[in-house]
Amino acid sequence: MNEEYVLQLQHIRKEYPGVIALKDVSIEVKPGEILGLIGENGAGKSTLIKCCSGAVIPTSGKILVNGKEFTSMTPQLAAENGIAIIYQEFNNVKGLSAAENLFLGNPIRNGIIVDQKAMEKKAKEVFAQLNININPKTLVGDLTVGYQQMVEIAKAIKQDAKVLIMDEPSAPLTSAEVESMFKICRLLQSKGVSIIYISHRLEEIFELTSRIVILRDGDYITTLETDKSNVNELIRHMVGRDLTESFPPRKDCIEKDHVILELRNLTGNGDQNIDLKLRKGEILGLGGLVGAGRTELAQMIFGCAAVESGKILFHGKEILPKTPREAIDLGIALVPEDRKRHGALLEMCVKNNINMPIYPRISKFSVIDSKTEKKTAEKYKDDLRIKTPTLDQQVKNLSGGNQQKVILGKWLAANSELIIFDEPTRGIDVGAKFEIYKLMNDLVESGKTILLISSELEELMGMSDRIVVLSQGKITGELQKEEFAQDAIMKLAFSVKEEVE
Amino acid sequence: MKSTVMNTIKSKAIWFVLAFLFIGFTIANPRFISTKNLFTIARQVSMYGIAAVGMTFVILIAGIDLSAGSVITLVNIVCAYLMVKAGFGMATAVILSVLMATLIGVLNGFFVSTIGIPAIIATFASQIIFEGAAYLISGGIPIYGFDERFKVIGQGFIGPVPVPVIIMIICFGIGSFILNKSYFGRNFYAVGGNEEAAKLSGIQVGRIKYMIYSLSGFFAGLAGIVMLSRTNSAQPTAGSGYEFDVITCVVLGGVSVAGGHGFMSNVVAGVMIIGCLTNGMILMNVSSYTQMIVKGLVLLFAVGFDCLQKRKSHY
Ligand SMILES: Nc1ncnc2c1ncn2[C@@H]1O[C@H](COP(=O)(O)OP(=O)(O)OP(=O)(O)O)[C@@H](O)[C@H]1O
Ligand SMILES: [Mg+2]
Numbered sequence: 001m002n003e004e005y006v007l008q009l010q011h012i013r014k015e016y017p018g019v020i021a022l023k024d025v026s027i028e029v030k031p032g033e034i035l036g037l038i039g040e041n042g043a044g045k046s047t048l049i050k051c052c053s054g055a056v057i058p059t060s061g062k063i064l065v066n067g068k069e070f071t072s073m074t075p076q077l078a079a080e081n082g083i084a085i086i087y088q089e090f091n092n093v094k095g096l097s098a099a100e101n102l103f104l105g106n107p108i109r110n111g112i113i114v115d116q117k118a119m120e121k122k123a124k125e126v127f128a129q130l131n132i133n134i135n136p137k138t139l140v141g142d143l144t145v146g147y148q149q150m151v152e153i154a155k156a157i158k159q160d161a162k163v164l165i166m167d168e169p170s171a172p173l174t175s176a177e178v179e180s181m182f183k184i185c186r187l188l189q190s191k192g193v194s195i196i197y198i199s200h201r202l203e204e205i206f207e208l209t210s211r212i213v214i215l216r217d218g219d220y221i222t223t224l225e226t227d228k229s230n231v232n233e234l235i236r237h238m239v240g241r242d243l244t245e246s247f248p249p250r251k252d253c254i255e256k257d258h259v260i261l262e263l264r265n266l267t268g269n270g271d272q273n274i275d276l277k278l279r280k281g282e283i284l285g286l287g288g289l290v291g292a293g294r295t296e297l298a299q300m301i302f303g304c305a306a307v308e309s310g311k312i313l314f315h316g317k318e319i320l321p322k323t324p325r326e327a328i329d330l331g332i333a334l335v336p337e338d339r340k341r342h343g344a345l346l347e348m349c350v351k352n353n354i355n356m357p358i359y360p361r362i363s364k365f366s367v368i369d370s371k372t373e374k375k376t377a378e379k380y381k382d383d384l385r386i387k388t389p390t391l392d393q394q395v396k397n398l399s400g401g402n403q404q405k406v407i408l409g410k411w412l413a414a415n416s417e418l419i420i421f422d423e424p425t426r427g428i429d430v431g432a433k434f435e436i437y438k439l440m441n442d443l444v445e446s447g448k449t450i451l452l453i454s455s456e457l458e459e460l461m462g463m464s465d466r467i468v469v470l471s472q473g474k475i476t477g478e479l480q481k482e483e484f485a486q487d488a489i490m491k492l493a494f495s496v497k498e499e500v501e
Numbered sequence: 502m503k504s505t506v507m508n509t510i511k512s513k514a515i516w517f518v519l520a521f522l523f524i525g526f527t528i529a530n531p532r533f534i535s536t537k538n539l540f541t542i543a544r545q546v547s548m549y550g551i552a553a554v555g556m557t558f559v560i561l562i563a564g565i566d567l568s569a570g571s572v573i574t575l576v577n578i579v580c581a582y583l584m585v586k587a588g589f590g591m592a593t594a595v596i597l598s599v600l601m602a603t604l605i606g607v608l609n610g611f612f613v614s615t616i617g618i619p620a621i622i623a624t625f626a627s628q629i630i631f632e633g634a635a636y637l638i639s640g641g642i643p644i645y646g647f648d649e650r651f652k653v654i655g656q657g658f659i660g661p662v663p664v665p666v667i668i669m670i671i672c673f674g675i676g677s678f679i680l681n682k683s684y685f686g687r688n689f690y691a692v693g694g695n696e697e698a699a700k701l702s703g704i705q706v707g708r709i710k711y712m713i714y715s716l717s718g719f720f721a722g723l724a725g726i727v728m729l730s731r732t733n734s735a736q737p738t739a740g741s742g743y744e745f746d747v748i749t750c751v752v753l754g755g756v757s758v759a760g761g762h763g764f765m766s767n768v769v770a771g772v773m774i775i776g777c778l779t780n781g782m783i784l785m786n787v788s789s790y791t792q793m794i795v796k797g798l799v800l801l802f803a804v805g806f807d808c809l810q811k812r813k814s815h816y
Pocket of ligand 2: 045046047088167399400401
């Protein structure tokens with residue numbers, strides 16, 4: 001018995017075929033504290049917290065909640081004991097309303113009858129409490145990724161949790177949304193709720209937590225007091241080496257007169273009158289809030305959403321890709337933001353995933369050249385430091401960040417001329433982020449062009465040559481490199497351009 | 502505003518198809534719209550309708566129950582056997598055979614949920630098994646000679662309304678209540694929409710699967726009783742192939758075979774469409790082979806329309 005801790009994990013070990021995800025990890029959570037949990041992609045963070053909810057059964061080890069010992073957890077037991085988890089991958093039911101998702105598993109009911117009205121009312125209250133503007137009746141599938149995440153948070157909070165575990169909750173959110181989430185976290189903390197907070201954004205860890213637990217390769221490394229630590233120390237413990245700069249430098253390789261992509265008055269998919277020019281060798285950043293219409297724009301260019309009016313010019317020629325295949329053949333690639341829905345073929349192996357868009361190219365008479373296939377996969381596994389036991393591992397068995405890397409690898413392998421990155425580093429650890437930035441630099445230096453959609457302002461400013469900001473489906477402004485500033489971007493992101501006519 | 506109207510139209514598209522059929526057949530033959538004929542149609546489809554309630558649940562969780570037809574056959578044979586050869590009372594025989602149908606559902610649930618056999622295989626196996634069982638019990642010979650009162654279930658009337666139609670309406674009522682009002686019905690959508698999320702939210706997915714396959718067995722069993730009473734004799738092939746008609750009704754009613762989406766009310770329309778088509782074409786003297794072609798086309802058309810709508814709204 002130890003009343004000092006609400007949650008203790010003792011000597012947790014978890015083995016998968018060919019992988020040891022966790023080797024003897026122990027952590028303790030004090031009442032009312034916010035504990036940071038960090039580590040590289042594949043370090044074992046998600047696996048560890050899944051052990052708390054019974055989503056993963058540890059090979060060995062003990063879990064103590066308020067001193068009570070559990071050898072096997074189940075989702076119900078965890079909920080009954082006040083443990084709520086927001087998982088890294090969305091766990092919502094797209095066909096049910098926001099209110100019903102909020103009460104998934106334990107709806108408000110009279111006998112066997114569910115009380116939709118009461119649920120909607122309660123949902124409205126919870127949303128209002130969190131300052132989020134969602135109609136409880138909206139189907140979750142119709143919400144943007146950001147709002148879906150808000151529903152997840154609301155769901156966890158509504159359970160009156162004693163311990164709230166959040167696995168990269170900020171990944172799909174914009175900075176404004178992150179701020180309001182932090183407010184909620186502090187509010188909960190003041191009510192005595194303990195929080196375990198996982199994130200790859202170290203500035204968040206510093207802002208929010210009081211102690212930080214670091215894992216590396218399934219090993220427990222250390223616990224640090226947040227006040228007495230600094231970013232470099234964290235990174236050193238996480239990656240095992242020093243990392244001094246966050247954005248690698250690159251040569252100026254823009255060919256001013258060579259416009260690769262031009263959008264003229266493009267309208268459709270929720271966007272209106274988009275005018276845009278992208279020059280060869282340029283990285284153009286697209287800023288804005290979640291739901292501003294950036295992903296929607298990318299979808300039109302990539303041929304997966306219909307254009308209503310306006311023109312897309314690629315190399316000065318008008319194009320109108322109707323399917324992604326057409327866009328790929330033209331030399332356009334899209335690295336999508338929602339990896340579960342659009343990105344990885346979860347049931348297939350790493351090698352197949354990386355080679356997917358280039359199979360026609362590396363096949364002779366429809367027979368795949370397996371040597372090239374293997375070489376390509378090997379290359380991107382090394383370049384991106386994808387952590388996987390073999391190239392034949394199913395992608396669904398990789399950690400979240402490593403899945404994201406596989407998708408990146410896939411589109412890098414496609415060797416397209418124009419690559420649209422939609423939130424490319426979401427959920428990717430600091431070390432690998434740097435590698436991805438380096439790869440982007442290599443790409444533009446070798447004559448490719450990049451359209452970068454990112455809600456991380458640091459990244460947007462660090463990587464872009466120019467930033468165009470969208471708000472509610474319209475361009476609200478453009479910033480040159482020397483004008484880059486957080487508040488300038490945010491101001492544009494919040495402004496709505498009035499209709500001129 | 503405009504979009505909500507459009508959405509309502511889209512989600513009720515199946516009712517427009519039904520209305521269209523009504524108008525078409527009425528123009529072709531005014532007798533079609535007579536109250537008497539409408540009740541005839543409803544009576545003809547009542548067995549499909551009853552079984553469709555259970556099948557809707559199954560398809561909602563992205564499953565399938567191919568054993569429904571065999572269950573109908575077996576219920577026919579067993580109920581007849583109990584009444585005629587074993588000397589059981591009518592009520593006892595009915596209760597026992599519906600109970601048996603439910604237990605077959607439990608068995609399906611066991612194979613699908615506990616063992617983890619894909620539903621299409623597990624229920625296909627039980628289809629074969631119970632068809633064989635029906636032959637064994639009956640010796641391949643029809644069983645008949647029931648109590649006069651037994652006819653009421655399938656052939657009786659309350660006022661102008663046929664009893665089987667009343668049973669069907671009650672079943673749809675129960676089904677719609679379960680789906681829309683009861684908490685476990687809402688869980689069906691959750692399991693069908695995202696099983697992983699359902700599990701992690703503490704929904705006992707395994708239990709729900711058992712429940713759904715048992716319900717499917719139960720409703721198929723009821724359909725079997727209605728059929729037995731209507732035909733007044735138990736044929737060892739009574740229900741063979743029925744599962745496909747039932748699945749057609751459900752899919753026509755817009756229940757997504759990928760799971761997680763569908764409404765009981767639209768399944769009613771699906772059932773009615775099949776009924777109208779059959780009846781209307783008979784009134785028009787269309788040959789039964791042509792009828793098959795038409796039904797297949799209608800299925801493709803209705804579901805295709807649905808898919809096109811979905812593709813527009815997603816991409
Ligand atoms: N079902 C599984 N089968 C095989 N290996 C698995 C499975 N789940 C996780 N792993 C492996 O366990 C390790 C730890 O994964 P985990 O998801 O806990 O990482 P993480 O720290 O959350 O990483 P990220 O930051 O990318 O989310 C990874 O190497 C992963 O490949
Ligand atoms: Mg993770």
